[in-house]
Amino acid sequence: MAASVFCCLRCCRDGGTGHIPLKEMPAVQLDTQHMGIWGVGVATQKVNLNQIPLGRDVHSLVMRNDGALYHNNEEKNRLPANSLPQEGDVVGITYDHVELNVYLNGKNMHCPASGVRGTVYPVVYVDDSAILDCQFSEFYHTPPPGFEKILFEQQIF
Secondary structure, rough: OOOOOOOOOEEEEOOOOOOOOOOOOOOEEEEEOOOOOEEEEEEEOOOOOOOOOOOOOEEEEEEEEHHHEEEOOOOEEOOOOOHHOOOOOOOEEOOOOOOOEEEEOOOOOOOOOEOOOOEEEEEEEEEOOOOOEEEOOOOOEEEEEEEOOOOOOOOOO
């Protein structure tokens, strides 16, 4: 089973890894193009990116394709059964350095989860022919107040 864990404009099948430190309260949106195994959330640099699904340890907090939000191998919350993402849906997440929230087609699903600590990075993984288009700016649906695109850390010399 080949797996990918990375952040980019399109996530599909095999790929690499990438890290973007989260400085502000970001929003990320995924357009589900082809369903399969996937997840989206946040993780520290210590997460094992070669072992999916993520959310198995203290280093990641993710929503998996079945609508469950996992941290430390514990289901922290779950989307309502009638609100599971389908092909073509837009899944949004926000993270305020404590709580991860999920949105489906712009609607808050009211299923927050927390638990990951420290500096985190956005993480998206796909497997089993899943294809996700990731948007880190220019969103399909407007993020809630106080959230915006991911800002990249820059060093000023």
